[in-house]
């Protein structure tokens with residue numbers, strides 16, 4: 403039985419987007435791909451995690467729109483997700499679950515509940531109550547950067563033309579047990595590819611999937627996995643606070659996406675990406691949002707798989 407907080411986190415999401423059996427509570431619409439990750443020497447020096455050892459590692463990647471509505475047109479303004487599952491030796495896996503936003507909305511799950519209540523669309527107008535949202539932001543200035551990023555972020559031309567961020571920090575444990583903290587960024591090899599909101603709105607409803615399919619037929623799409631390392635004093639457990647851009651960045655490897663994938667999420671196969679599923683060589687922080695995610699994801703899984 404999931405804890406009450408996890409249930410409430412998903413209840414408030416379901417109240418916004420509806421409940422759609424067979425679909426994730428959020429990031430309901432997505433496209434699954436297969437690929438290969440190859441780590442750099444800098445990655446193996448930073449962390450003894452098995453996928454950073456250097457050999458090619460099989461991966462699945464799921465790109466998604468943030469909304470919980472499975473039929474949402476791709477041109478709708480939204481945050482985008484990129485979830486990566488690395489298949490490790492011995493049948494284990496580890497995941498990176500990232501967003502197109504550089505920061506998250508709140509520091510705690512309790513504040514997220516209050517924020518989602520405040521911005522829930524009024525059933526009469528279909529729009530959020532600006533006064534309620536304004537009152538929340540006045541009390542929670544730390545929420546403003548994520549809201550600003552969400553509103554101002556240009557529409558993507560491609561899922562493979564977006565920079566994605568882990569937002570949370572993770573500890574990288576080296577062979578000698580030394581630890582450095584960093585945040586992941588997944589940077590598209592060809593740079594960000596954007597279009598105007600008007601162009602996005604005029605596109606077919608599934609243009610992001612169609613574009614990716616056509617792109618992968620021509621050849622692979624690649625991302626560089628990077629770690630932005632914390633300096634002394636950078637907050638490790640606050641997903642609302644960006645670190646200064648001049649922080650050292652270490653290239654961890656190249657993720658090559660080769661094709662749309664149809665070998666998972668068929669029949670009874672349940673695919674879950676969980677950012678707290680980390681192997682030896684990576685450790686978690688006390689970030690309250692990070693630690694709330696697996697519980698909420700389990701509730702979403704239970705609800706999306708019930709018949």
Ligand code: HEM
Nearest residue numbers: 411426427429464483484485501568569694698699702703
């Ligand atoms: C307490 C805060 C959060 C809550 C309650 C929450 C909730 C959820 C839920 C319920 C799902 C669906 C899970 C499933 O059915 O498998 C989901 C998926 C997802 N979330 Fe979160 N989330 C939170 C924070 C974040 C953050 C900070 C990020 C990015 C750094 C993020 C990125 C994603 C992505 C990319 C997916 C889609 C994964 C996939 O493709 O399977 N979420 N989230």
